[in-house]
Amino acid sequence: MILDKLAKSTRKRVEEKKKIKSYKEIEREALSLSINQDKSFYEAIRKDGISFICEIKQASPSKGIIAENFPYMDIAIEYEAVGASAISVLTEPEYFKGKDEYLLQISEKVKIPTLRKDFTVDPYQIYEAKLLGASAILLICSLLTLEELKSYNKITKELGLSALIEAHDEEEVKKAIECGGDIIGVNNRNLKDFTVDLTNSIRLRELVPKDILFVSESGIQTPEDIQRLQANNVDAVLIGETFMRSENKKEMIRKLRGDEI
Numbered sequence: 001m002i003l004d005k006l007a008k009s010t011r012k013r014v015e016e017k018k019k020i021k022s023y024k025e026i027e028r029e030a031l032s033l034s035i036n037q038d039k040s041f042y043e044a045i046r047k048d049g050i051s052f053i054c055e056i057k058q059a060s061p062s063k064g065i066i067a068e069n070f071p072y073m074d075i076a077i078e079y080e081a082v083g084a085s086a087i088s089v090l091t092e093p094e095y096f097k098g099k100d101e102y103l104l105q106i107s108e109k110v111k112i113p114t115l116r117k118d119f120t121v122d123p124y125q126i127y128e129a130k131l132l133g134a135s136a137i138l139l140i141c142s143l144l145t146l147e148e149l150k151s152y153n154k155i156t157k158e159l160g161l162s163a164l165i166e167a168h169d170e171e172e173v174k175k176a177i178e179c180g181g182d183i184i185g186v187n188n189r190n191l192k193d194f195t196v197d198l199t200n201s202i203r204l205r206e207l208v209p210k211d212i213l214f215v216s217e218s219g220i221q222t223p224e225d226i227q228r229l230q231a232n233n234v235d236a237v238l239i240g241e242t243f244m245r246s247e248n249k250k251e252m253i254r255k256l257r258g259d260e261i
């Protein structure tokens with residue numbers, strides 16, 4: 001399965017990084033940074049109405065290269081200008097062609113919070129996310145034990161960051177709630193066969209208490225999709241490919257949001 005490969009290559013990447021900056025060192029640096037209350041990912045998506053988390057990615061394991069032309073900074077500025085609540089930036093290099101530098105530069109430039117989109121398998125990456133200016137990290141339930149989820153979530157909070165906890169099925173949603181998650185995301189894409197089904201997040205929404213923020217992730221393409229998710233109490237949507245493929249990203253966001261033109 002793709003997740004196993006991703007976890008393996010991520011572990012290797014983190015071990016290489018530890019040779020340059022040790023775990024102790026990065027932990028100390030990250031803990032010494034102040035907490036930016038104005039850039040809370042949680043608060044940004046808690047607002048009334050459905051929030052848009054807009055993603056910046058050049059490639060994906062299911063589609064290969066999505067965007068030949070990749071002016072990531074211009075895209076981030078466009079997302080912010082059109083009212084995105086947060087920006088998700090891929091930093092995984094092998095399958096998504098992400099880079100830490102993209103996240104660092106974007107986080108310095110925009111005022112809205114950023115989410116580090118990577119495969120967290122070591123707390124080292126949480127400290128790193130803080131140093132890269134991220135406001136949130138991703139924790140994928142199927143990659144972590146309940147104990148790991150609890151301890152990673154605690155480290156995230158200590159750093160003043162938010163954790164988006166990603167689940168795919170009932171069991172994982174229970175795990176996400178049990179570890180104390182306050183933002184739970186359900187991926188509509190099945191990572192075993194890459195099929196997309198929006199009913200996955202709609203169905204699982206009912207298992208998550210209303211006071212936990214709920215994000216529907218992947219495969220969202222039309223204003224009807226948004227309306228359907230909103231009608232089913234989804235607090236935020238995470239959209240990548242639909243924006244990355246559109247020439248005019250601002251217009252696409254307005255269209256999905258149903259703005260009067």
Ligand SMILES: O=P(O)(O)OC[C@@H](O)[C@@H](O)c1c[nH]c2ccccc12
Pocket residue numbers: 055117118166187217218219220238239240241242
């Ligand atoms: O491009 P899409 O289909 O709109 O999906 C965005 C996002 O949900 C997807 O990139 C994603 C969801 N969970 C992930 C975990 C890791 C990497 C990427 C993802």
